[in-house]
Amino acid sequence: MEEEERGKLSLAYPMNSGDGPYSYANTSVSQRVVIDFTKELVQKEVAEKLDIGFSSTSPPKAFSIADLGCSVGPNTFSAVENIIEAVELKFESEGLASKIPEFQVFFNDHTSNDFNMLFKNIPPIRRYYAAGVPGSFYSRIFPEASLHFVHSSFSIHWLSQVPKEVIDKSSPAWNKGRVYYSNSPDEVIKAYKAQYEKDMEELLQARAQEVVCGGLMVFIILGIANGVNPFEAGGNRGFDLIGSCLMDMVKKGIVSEEKVDSFNIPTYLMTPQEFEAAVKRNGSFSAERIEVLPHVKVNGASLNAHQLTYCVRSTLGQLIKQEFGEEIVDELFDLYLKKLEEIDPSSIAEAEKTISFLAVLKRKPSQ
């Protein structure tokens, strides 16, 4: 476990930390809107599907929740509150209002996440005991059968690492002059997809051991619609655009071409079908619900070019800083904003082919 995890940690790409203007905490509004939207769906699923010994005489005394890829808040705190409310309602509806358990919440993210900031942000008035768990969720990070509920929002589109082939000059999948797969030759797309499948199997395998039978996992996933080609999806084009900006900076002599060739964004936008196939292959969970969520509007409007640039910067800024140095970050995102304004940002933000979807999985009884 540990060797593997160490390898992955070196490839960790934390969200921008702190509370500055480009921080993840201040630019994750659209993700918050989605989490709030899913509240009712989660309540319904918990009411109907959660199955952790309610009929026996001893439901668990402590109920454990993990949020995978929690970043520094505040979204993780809303998600957790929604889950706790749903579980309390479930206990009440089972006639167990007097046996509502204590809650323990495990906030997980890479070791390089700013846990100091996360811990400062945890609401002082809360209904749970809080713990932070550093490490990649693509490996074991919890004891066997120790979790009742797993949640993860907008995290599992991050791969554990860039597929090796795409930075290997001798491979047909070498991704020269690009930083993402969606507008690349088939070999690159295949390498990304293979990495995604390997990661997802590791994620499900690890959780299968950690989640109790009858426990639930809720994922909110940034992906693309079934049947859509990667290059058609606006979200992917938004990532591709980073490569185009970097290549412009290569032409200006600000960034070395070799660096761009060796840099790739380690995310893969899966379709609901791809996700469901991974769940079936793994076999330990049943997919109880997979549902495409409506497109996000903040205060009734789509994200504008400025907001989109903020989002992408808070997500990728740290990674780009690590790879290219802090000095290029401002210029890169100025360029990014300009390009976005030229191509009408709503075509990227709202394009129906990029989606968020909710997936609810239930741990099957062990055979």
Added chain:
Amino acid sequence: MEEEERGKLSLAYPMNSGDGPYSYANTSVSQRVVIDFTKELVQKEVAEKLDIGFSSTSPPKAFSIADLGCSVGPNTFSAVENIIEAVELKFESEGLASKIPEFQVFFNDHTSNDFNMLFKNIPPIRRYYAAGVPGSFYSRIFPEASLHFVHSSFSIHWLSQVPKEVIDKSSPAWNKGRVYYSNSPDEVIKAYKAQYEKDMEELLQARAQEVVCGGLMVFIILGIANGVNPFEAGGNRGFDLIGSCLMDMVKKGIVSEEKVDSFNIPTYLMTPQEFEAAVKRNGSFSAERIEVLPHVKVNGASLNAHQLTYCVRSTLGQLIKQEFGEEIVDELFDLYLKKLEEIDPSSIAEAEKTISFLAVLKRKPSQ
């Protein structure tokens, strides 16, 4: 719980973080020596006293350990390794070698502790799942009956706060011109002792709910010998000396007298008898062993004046910086070193009246 905890957190006094020359991580060698020394004692106690369902058919699948006041390492990692080794030996001796559980370790300290540094320091090769738990151990921080083993080294001599009376000008316990109780009027000593007793009851009360019946708690405590007056103990004189240095700086006009009057070090060096009395009053734990440990020698010698100053600086530096500003810290500890050299540091470091003692408590069956 939370309101109370928040109040306490504002009074948190983290060890110096980071890995600079004055960091706790680099100056806690003498504490490490003690932890290593206690390894065998802990093994013996675990072998004889740990009682968590070995005779039933189902010993726990996951074994939970908490280290209270863990700081940033490396001492906490040694302590945890020793405990895991002891528990594994216990399982083997019970004929349960095939049922050795997975271990989950909760590293606890104040929210202001440098958890980012702690998480980076966790050994990559290890036998446990790691979690960080922010919050004061004088309040509830874990779910009911969720811990099998609690450990705490050199932490519970820290009070949850400075007793209010000693900074109240209208109180007979006002501690004017001093920053510690040991050389102060009786009223001050009483106020410190009352705070200690209140804190210890809260600590034991919280743990009584969190530790399973038959579970163990091991404390390594910095204290003074039974029957000794506080002002006689070298450790206390070492803290008093900070007050004397600060008053010198008042005379030089570097520090305001009012600030010194309102500043007090929130530690209380208890005797083994005082600790045992607190355990009896609380009633939930049996004291299985209370044993004074031999005096620490690092490489065969007592700490010299430089090492002692480093120790005190790594412990109190952050607190003094918070109260008086960073600019006085260097001068204060230069002065401290000079005074220490004048009075023969071995009288402070080695004086037999300051002690470390080991206490092993076992959670009684609930009535």
